[in-house]
Amino acid sequence: MEMIEKLPENIVLENDFIVLSLGASATNAINARTTVLLDIEKEDFTTPIFNEKIYTVDYLTPSSLNVPSIFLTQGYDDDTVSFRITGNNSEYFTINPSGNNVELAIQKTIPEELIFEEKVLIFNIIAEKPLTVGARAAISVYFPIGEFVYLFVFVLEINYNTDICSIFNIRSFYFRTD
Incomplete structure (x- = not known):
């Protein structure tokens, strides 16, 4: 085009x-x-921009995470930028801004049932700055494959005449490997 x-x-x-x-x-x-x-990308050096659009976080133990560096590549200043997390399941986490760097940590124990149901927890980190649209990025928390295994078998049926897709759940179950 x-x-x-x-x-x-x-x-x-x-x-x-x-x-x-x-x-x-x-x-x-x-x-x-x-x-x-x-x-449309514009020349704007005051609006905050995160260094990543999606942060991939590994859940190591109930009290520790492997988190990549989270910071703004532009638009940061100590006086006006604030950070927060929002979205489903963000209540299990907390952020600790230290200047332009943001640390993510576990705030409370994540229930095993939630890990089984969700498999990956996704929520947002937001940088707010007055007179700008701010910045938003996604945080995806992945759980170790060896600890929990989820098996989901499905059949996908596509009707080309009506453009309707149907998913039929045949079986789904969980088990611990330890």
Whole structure:
């Protein structure tokens, strides 16, 4: 895909993204449609940006995690930036900002039932700064494969005439390996 002419400047300044709908059709064929999301990047050095969009965290023990470095690559200042975590299951964790670096730690024991149900806990870290949109990244906490095993067998049925997908859960069960 290429642009035939430059976007008007007011479109670029007033929007963070543009959504395009692309379609294709032909005689004796199934019509196709897709959506293209164009992210508009602007020269802005004050809005916070995390060094990663998704942080992959390994759960080691009920009291320790293996966490990559979490920090802002731009937009940090001591006086106005604040950090917080939000989302389902974020209550089991706490953050400790130290300047531009943020440490993630376990705040309370994660129930085994939750580990079995969710397999991966996903929540958000947010950096807020006045007069900006702030920054948001995802944190994914993975549990060790050797400790808990989850088996899920399914059949996926796709009806091409109606574009309906159905998942039939045949079996799912959990067991500990120790």
